[in-house]
Amino acid sequence: MPILHVEGLSHSYGERHVLRSLSLAIAAGESVALLGPNGSGKSTLLRLVAGLLTPTAGQIALVGSAAAAGRPEVGIVFQESRLLSWRTVLRNVTLPLELAGESLSSARATAEAALKRVGAGGLLNRNPAEISGGERGRVALARALVRQPSLLLLGEPFAALDAITRARLDDELPELAAGAATLLVTHDVAEALLVADRVLMLGADGAIHLEVPGLRSLPSAERRAALLSPDGAARQTRLYAALDSVAHA
Numbered sequence: 001m002p003i004l005h006v007e008g009l010s011h012s013y014g015e016r017h018v019l020r021s022l023s024l025a026i027a028a029g030e031s032v033a034l035l036g037p038n039g040s041g042k043s044t045l046l047r048l049v050a051g052l053l054t055p056t057a058g059q060i061a062l063v064g065s066a067a068a069a070g071r072p073e074v075g076i077v078f079q080e081s082r083l084l085s086w087r088t089v090l091r092n093v094t095l096p097l098e099l100a101g102e103s104l105s106s107a108r109a110t111a112e113a114a115l116k117r118v119g120a121g122g123l124l125n126r127n128p129a130e131i132s133g134g135e136r137g138r139v140a141l142a143r144a145l146v147r148q149p150s151l152l153l154l155g156e157p158f159a160a161l162d163a164i165t166r167a168r169l170d171d172e173l174p175e176l177a178a179g180a181a182t183l184l185v186t187h188d189v190a191e192a193l194l195v196a197d198r199v200l201m202l203g204a205d206g207a208i209h210l211e212v213p214g215l216r217s218l219p220s221a222e223r224r225a226a227l228l229s230p231d232g233a234a235r236q237t238r239l240y241a242a243l244d245s246v247a248h249a
Contacts, residue, residue, distance in 0.1 A: 035201050
């Protein structure tokens with residue numbers, strides 16, 4: 001059974017249709033990236049899967065049961081880190097565990113381990129305002145991973161970062177996800193190929209138009225070189241052409 005199974009999904013905002021009869025399955029541990037023009041429904045799909053919106057039609061199954069907000073099997077990172085300014089980095093990451101009823105001492109130990117895993121172990125007692133954008137991105141990722149989700153939803157989590165920090169996190173993300181299935185929404189073709197097993201193109205009509213294999217299965221040290229190889233360049237060209245086509249359809 002897939003971790004995520006979407007069947008015949010449609011959604012509308014009043015008279016505006018953003019998704020139409022979309023079907024998608026993601027297996028355990030698989031990473032899927034979603035590209036598409038503005039307004040095609042990429043972010044709406046993430047919110048539907050997270051249980052933050054109710055679909056107009058269709059079904060969403062997570063680990064065999066209906067999508068719902070707050071499920072521990074799902075971790076979410078949006079473009080804004082949304083860290084709580086009045087809590088330290090450590091207490092931001094313990095929050096999901098505290099809300100689940102875990103003792104503070106146990107939550108602290110688990111959160112420390114999550115922060116170390118994403119390379120933010122030295123930030124425990126800092127406040128969000130005292131750390132960089134890249135560091136905030138790592139903390140937000142640790143918070144999403146702290147309950148060991150089966151599915152990680154990523155809505156352009158690194159889009160606001162400088163190019164070097166973003167490239168570093170793109171290179172590290174497949175390993176940082178620690179076995180969780182991943183659904184990434186992005187506008188960046190190179191990022192999609194680097195972090196995903198499959199890259200899907202969502203059209204302005206809210207349907208999937210193209211699927212291209214990603215580079216995630218390669219060892220981390222080889223992904224960037226593969227992206228710049230003739231094959232990698234061909235994949236990028238194909239995706240750019242499809243993006244231009246669906247944007248002007």
